[in-house]
Amino acid sequence: MKIHIPKEEHMGPGHLACAGCGSPLGLRLALKALGEETVIVIPASCMSIIVGPFPYSAIGVPIVHVAFETAACSASGIRASLDMQGDRKTTVVAWAGDGGTFDIGIQALSGAAERNDDFIYICSDNEAYMNTGIQRSSATPYLAWTTTTPVGNPKERPKKDMMAIMADHGIPYAAAACVAYPEDFIGKLKKAKGIKGTRFIHLLTPCPAGWRIASNESIKVARLAVETKVFPLYEIEGGEVHTITYQPKGTPVEAYLSQQGRFRHLTKEEVATIQENVDRRWDRLVKRCEGRAN
Amino acid sequence: MAGKIIYHRESEMPFSPVSSGDMSWNRTGTWRYIRPKYEDKTPPCNAACPAGVDIPMFIGLVGEGRYEEAWNVIREESPFPGVCGRVCFHPCESHCNRADYDEVMAINALERFVADQAPPLEPGSPIRGRREERVAVVGSGPSGLSCAYHLARMGYQVTVFEALPKPGGILRVGIPSYRLPKDILDKEIADIQACGVEIKTNARLGGDLSFKDLEEYEAVFLATGAHVSRKLNIPGEDLEGVGSGLDLLRDINLGKAVHVGRKVAVIGGGNTALDAARAVLRLGGNPLILYRRSREEMPAFDEEVSEALEEGIEIRYLIGPTEIIGLNGRVTQLECIKMELGGEDETGRRRPVPIPQSNFTLEVDTLIVAAGEEPNLTFLPEDIRVEAKMVSTDKGARTSRKEVFAGGDMAHLDRTVAHAIGFGKRAAISIDCVIRKRGVTSVLQGIRVGENGTLSMAKYLSEIARRRSPHVVAFEELNLDYFEHAERNERAKLPVPERVTDFREVSTGLTEQEALREAVRCFSCGVCDGCENCYIFCPDLSVITDEGVVKYRINYDYCKGCGICIAECPRNALSVEKEAK
Ligand SMILES: Cc1cc2nc3c(=O)[nH]c(=O)nc-3n(C[C@H](O)[C@H](O)[C@H](O)COP(=O)(O)OP(=O)(O)OC[C@H]3O[C@@H](n4cnc5c(N)ncnc54)[C@H](O)[C@@H]3O)c2cc1C
Ligand SMILES: Cc1ncc(C[n+]2csc(CCOP(=O)(O)OP(=O)(O)O)c2C)c(N)n1
Ligand code: SF4
Ligand code: SF4
Ligand code: SF4
Ligand SMILES: [Mg+2]
Numbered sequence: 053m054k055i056h057i058p059k060e061e062h063m064g065p066g067h068l069a070c071a072g073c074g075s076p077l078g079l080r081l082a083l084k085a086l087g088e089e090t091v092i093v094i095p096a097s098c099m100s101i102i103v104g105p106f107p108y109s110a111i112g113v114p115i116v117h118v119a120f121e122t123a124a125c126s127a128s129g130i131r132a133s134l135d136m137q138g139d140r141k142t143t144v145v146a147w148a149g150d151g152g153t154f155d156i157g158i159q160a161l162s163g164a165a166e167r168n169d170d171f172i173y174i175c176s177d178n179e180a181y182m183n184t185g186i187q188r189s190s191a192t193p194y195l196a197w198t199t200t201t202p203v204g205n206p207k208e209r210p211k212k213d214m215m216a217i218m219a220d221h222g223i224p225y226a227a228a229a230c231v232a233y234p235e236d237f238i239g240k241l242k243k244a245k246g247i248k249g250t251r252f253i254h255l256l257t258p259c260p261a262g263w264r265i266a267s268n269e270s271i272k273v274a275r276l277a278v279e280t281k282v283f284p285l286y287e288i289e290g291g292e293v294h295t296i297t298y299q300p301k302g303t304p305v306e307a308y309l310s311q312q313g314r315f316r317h318l319t320k321e322e323v324a325t326i327q328e329n330v331d332r333r334w335d336r337l338v339k340r341c342e343g344r345a346n
Numbered sequence: 347m348a349g350k351i352i353y354h355r356e357s358e359m360p361f362s363p364v365s366s367g368d369m370s371w372n373r374t375g376t377w378r379y380i381r382p383k384y385e386d387k388t389p390p391c392n393a394a395c396p397a398g399v400d401i402p403m404f405i406g407l408v409g410e411g412r413y414e415e416a417w418n419v420i421r422e423e424s425p426f427p428g429v430c431g432r433v434c435f436h437p438c439e440s441h442c443n444r445a446d447y448d449e450v451m452a453i454n455a456l457e458r459f460v461a462d463q464a465p466p467l468e469p470g471s472p473i474r475g476r477r478e479e480r481v482a483v484v485g486s487g488p489s490g491l492s493c494a495y496h497l498a499r500m501g502y503q504v505t506v507f508e509a510l511p512k513p514g515g516i517l518r519v520g521i522p523s524y525r526l527p528k529d530i531l532d533k534e535i536a537d538i539q540a541c542g543v544e545i546k547t548n549a550r551l552g553g554d555l556s557f558k559d560l561e562e563y564e565a566v567f568l569a570t571g572a573h574v575s576r577k578l579n580i581p582g583e584d585l586e587g588v589g590s591g592l593d594l595l596r597d598i599n600l601g602k603a604v605h606v607g608r609k610v611a612v613i614g615g616g617n618t619a620l621d622a623a624r625a626v627l628r629l630g631g632n633p634l635i636l637y638r639r640s641r642e643e644m645p646a647f648d649e650e651v652s653e654a655l656e657e658g659i660e661i662r663y664l665i666g667p668t669e670i671i672g673l674n675g676r677v678t679q680l681e682c683i684k685m686e687l688g689g690e691d692e693t694g695r696r697r698p699v700p701i702p703q704s705n706f707t708l709e710v711d712t713l714i715v716a717a718g719e720e721p722n723l724t725f726l727p728e729d730i731r732v733e734a735k736m737v738s739t740d741k742g743a744r745t746s747r748k749e750v751f752a753g754g755d756m757a758h759l760d761r762t763v764a765h766a767i768g769f770g771k772r773a774a775i776s777i778d779c780v781i782r783k784r785g786v787t788s789v790l791q792g793i794r795v796g797e798n799g800t801l802s803m804a805k806y807l808s809e810i811a812r813r814r815s816p817h818v819v820a821f822e823e824l825n826l827d828y829f830e831h832a833e834r835n836e837r838a839k840l841p842v843p844e845r846v847t848d849f850r851e852v853s854t855g856l857t858e859q860e861a862l863r864e865a866v867r868c869f870s871c872g873v874c875d876g877c878e879n880c881y882i883f884c885p886d887l888s889v890i891t892d893e894g895v896v897k898y899r900i901n902y903d904y905c906k907g908c909g910i911c912i913a914e915c916p917r918n919a920l921s922v923e924k925e926a927k
Binding site: 053054055057061063064065066067068069070071072073074075076077080103104106107108109110112115234260266267268269270271272275 | 351353360363364365366367368369370371372373374377378827828829830877878879882884885886887888901903904906907908909910912913914
């Protein structure tokens with residue numbers, strides 16, 4: 053299959069991401085989808101560094117750098133100020149990491165979502181606090197290695213279901229996307245742009261350093277996350293209507309886990325448990341798509 | 347692009363910190379320790395095609411509905427897309443990487459589809475320049491015509507001399523029209539003539555035409571084929587009702603009235619035997635094929651064997667003739683003996699050994715001998731060396747006489763139409779090199795496609811053509827994430843009762859929908875098809891899309907060498923190099 057993406061480019065080279073990082077790719081694709089009339093709010097995270105230091109910026113739209121926990125409330129404020137100026141054309145986007153979203157930023161995000169403030173919130177999820185050296189977050193997968201969950205001291209809690217939490221705020225649109233599926237991601241952003249209210253995009257962005265993979269494997273591994281159903285691509289409209297947007301192949305999770313150093317310590321039994329968890333959650337998602345609550 | 351921004355004093359800085367420069371000053375290319383580069387490689391199908399057709403290139407164009415361009419891509423290498431799209435034994439398909447995924451590409455059917463869409467060429471079809479040198483080609487089979495065509499396209503004045511009243515060689519007088527309709531052959535020969543080739547029929551070298559007559563030519567290419575039927579060397583071969591398969595096919599193909607009996611035995615297991623039997627069936631006879639080895643050793647192409655079986659033709663294996671018995675000078679019976687397979691012979695096949703006392707007789711009223719063909723070399727002057735009943739040539743198709751070249755069935759044991767076309771092309775290149783005083787060996791080396799002797803005329807003629815590394819892409823080197831399983835689209839065939847009543851074409855070709863569906867199945871192994879994955883996934887905006895021959899370039903000022911472009915290229919059209927320290 054051939055992938056089609058818009059040719060317009062609002063990002064330039066020379067940015068500071070590690071080789072093979074999924075985040076700048078995600079931002080580049082997002083800007084292709086959203087266009088020039090966009091403001092990006094970036095709280096503390098790898099992306100704060102990647103886009104470049106003052107007085108430089110690797111992207112062609114305004115960035116507002118904000119404190120770690122304030123992505124959503126800053127976006128709310130910028131939206132309010134644009135509204136007061138009568139600017140309804142500019143799209144306000146918050147671009148935060150998983151730590152900045154699942155953990156420290158959840159208060160501001162939940163408040164904004166409850167008010168249905170009008171912005172797109174993109175959580176670029178690399179499944180740990182990467183910028184400070186791979187500490188676990190509540191987005192870190194069950195049993196994954198991080199520097200704060202070393203081998204022998206595993207993370208025994210599952211990844212937080214942020215999509216469900218956001219959808220249950222009753223927001224108009226929530227979608228899970230992945231940089232290995234650019235067309236799907238861009239399609240979701242274009243759809244989100246046409247909706248008013250809080251729109252949440254959960255974007256999986258591979259991190260070669262933190263996932264312990266080679267730089268050339270990041271797209272391959274991100275793709276496997278989707279194909280194994282570990283990270284399904286779907287959307288939830290109006291907090292209720294679930295739709296799977298890409299039918300995964302259902303590759304065994306082992307193929308995904310064994311590619312990554314952060315899962316290298318897993319036993320056969322642990323892999324089997326992860327497979328069961330993935331299957332169970334997939335079934336739940338399918339039931340929700342069919343409109344059967346569970 | 348903004349360079350460095352320097353504030354000399356605080357008052358120059360903006361009141362609030364607003365960035366005004368981009369990051370282009372930051373040459374992240376210095377981070378790189380591996381270097382990606384665009385490098386098309388050799389597709390296995392292309393390497394396996396003796397005629398050297400650039401398969402993914404033409405199939406890609408079919409997929410875009412650009413049929414005439416696809417046709418021109420094939421014609422760059424071979425003047426016979428319509429012929430090969432019907433009778434080629436398609437070794438390309440046996441090497442297609444898609445076999446390891448689902449089913450091989452229907453390359454042969456697509457080639458035919460392309461040819462069937464093509465308009466006739468206008469006379470005076472464009473050639474590259476004009477040269478005054480004249481070249482003679484003897485024999486108008488696929489080998490001779492391929493050589494003549496390629497030379498004419500290079501601008502030479504080429505005359506083909508053909509002994510028979512019609513041109514085409516085995517395509518004309520061997521292969522029956524149920525496999526290769528004569529109008530298809532006529533069209534492609536007319537196209538060759540439109541490129542400036544002159545064909546003189548009824549001109550037999552060694553008859554009215556002599557080697558002396560050819561001395562006025564700069565070079566001579568001999569391609570007279572292998573038309574002498576091997577004898578069985580058993581008693582009774584001169585009885586009435588006994589004849590050779592090749593004679594029978596020639597008479598049928600030239601429209602002569604032929605009479606075959608009811609009970610017809612055909613001896614042999616090659617294409618001639620199969621075609622003779624199938625022709626007999628269409629003339630109302632009841633053919634029985636006798637072959638002295640087993641199905642495995644049979645030299646006829648699989649497809650032809652299975653079509654013959656579909657048509658109800660019986661093939662008996664491990665049977666050898668011992669005597670032809672006649673009454674009043676006419677054949678009535680054939681005595682045979684059963685065989686078993688012994689050790690390997692010089693061809694690597696197992697040798698048939700008669701089983702003592704297993705003789706039996708068959709009632710026959712016609713016996714067709716098709717036990718192989720040899721070249722007739724009696725017209726050759728003595729200084730042209732012959733070895734093992736074939737003209738011996740060097741890698742550049744040159745005989746022991748300097749200005750005389752040879753190819754096709756008369757010089758090789760690879761006796762197929764595609765090989766004949768390839769040998770003709772090789773000779774054309776070699777002749778051009780000799781005339782223009784270029785080193786043949788190094789030229790041939792530089793235009794190889796894979797290691798089987800396939801050559802690329804596109805490479806020979808064009809300096810700008812994107813170079814391909816000789817590395818043949820293996821299935822394991824593809825990134826299958828971007829392909830989907832899809833069924834092979836195969837040509838339909840006429841139902842048996844319809845096809846055996848006359849000589850109409852058995853295979854009906856692909857519909858346009860089928861061709862389009864089939865074309866998009868091709869992986870385009872090793873050959874960039876512009877899918878843009880490298881551009882799409884580069885996190886560092888370092889893939890630059892260009893128009894022209896080279897579609898993509900890497901911006902080494904910024905490429906960090908992550909290798910994603912290489913990994914996500916579905917077809918291995920990028921390679922990795924170590925970064926120079
Ligand atoms: C019955 C049959 C069926 C076949 N089917 C297939 C098939 O389906 N697919 C496939 O790939 N291959 C097939 N082959 C093999 C293929 O046809 C040959 O390998 C190929 O035609 C060889 O080409 P050529 O140009 O060397 O010789 P030819 O095609 O034999 O042409 C030689 C030409 O030279 C002419 N000639 C001979 N002597 C002289 C002379 N002294 N002066 C002037 N002209 C002369 C002949 O009349 C003839 O026209 C088949 C062969 C036979 C016999
Ligand atoms: C209040 C506060 N605490 C801690 C930090 C240090 N800090 C900067 S970035 C970061 C990690 C961010 O992780 P995540 O949000 O997942 O983004 P990533 O870097 O992984 O993209 C931390 C802890 C901070 N800047 N502010
Ligand atoms: S998939 Fe296409 S390019 Fe690859 S071997 Fe088959 S026909 Fe050739
Ligand atoms: S994807 Fe981009 S940065 Fe990575 S190796 Fe290729 S050109 Fe360089
Ligand atoms: S990824 Fe696509 S566009 Fe890039 S080199 Fe490979 S085939 Fe060509
Ligand atoms: Mg993170």
